[in-house]
Amino acid sequence: MILNTDGGARGNPGPGAAGVVLRNDTGDVVxxxxxxxxxxxxxxxxxxxxxxxxxxxxxxxxxTLVCRLDSELVVNQVIGRYKIKQAHLKLLNDAIKKLAAQFEAVSFEYVPRAQNNLADKIVNEVLDAA
Known part of the structure; x- marks a missing residue:
């Protein structure tokens, strides 16, 4: 399965939302x-x-899951390539690792925003409705 996720906040910090899209191996949205x-x-x-x-x-x-995000920072922190300086992000990273450990296989990949457009659209729809 392929997982695309996106998160955004208007104002940074500001109102935030998450968007999740799960697809099967043929690309159909599940x-x-x-x-x-x-x-x-x-x-x-x-x-x-x-x-x-x-x-x-x-x-x-x-x-088995392939996770695709358009946040280079989060991908590189999750795979251990970047250090995590903020304590609150370290807690979130630890939670991701605990969830990831429950899969037989999981990977994390950075993708450009154009390849993550449905998850991004969901974020904007949620924020527009808030």
């Missing part, structure tokens, strides 16, 4: 979720979107 997060930063929203996506995938029994 599930999509949007969630209002309240006031947060962009980075917090990106982490929370990834957590929501992992929880959603686990909830429908996914065992």
């Amino acid at each position: 599930k999509q979720v949007g969630l209002y997060l309240g006031v947060c930063t962009n980075n917090e929203a990106e982490y929370k979107a990834l957590a929501l996506g992992l929880q959603t995938a686990l909830g429908i029994g996914v065992k």
Whole structure:
């Protein structure tokens, strides 16, 4: 399965939302979720979107997952390439690692925003409705 997630905050910090899209191996959308997060930063929203996506995938029994995000920072922090300086992001990163450990196989990839447009659209729809 392929998971695309996006998070965003208007104001940074400001009202934030998460967007999640799960696709099967042929690219068909299996599930999509949007969630209002309240006031947060962009980075917090990106982490929370990834957590929501992992929880959603686990909830429908996914065992193998490729996670695609347009946040280079979050991807590189999750895979250990970048250090995490803020304590609140370290807590979110730890939560991601606990969720990821529940899969048989999971990977994290950075993708350009253009390849993450449905998740981004969900974020904007949630924020527009808030």
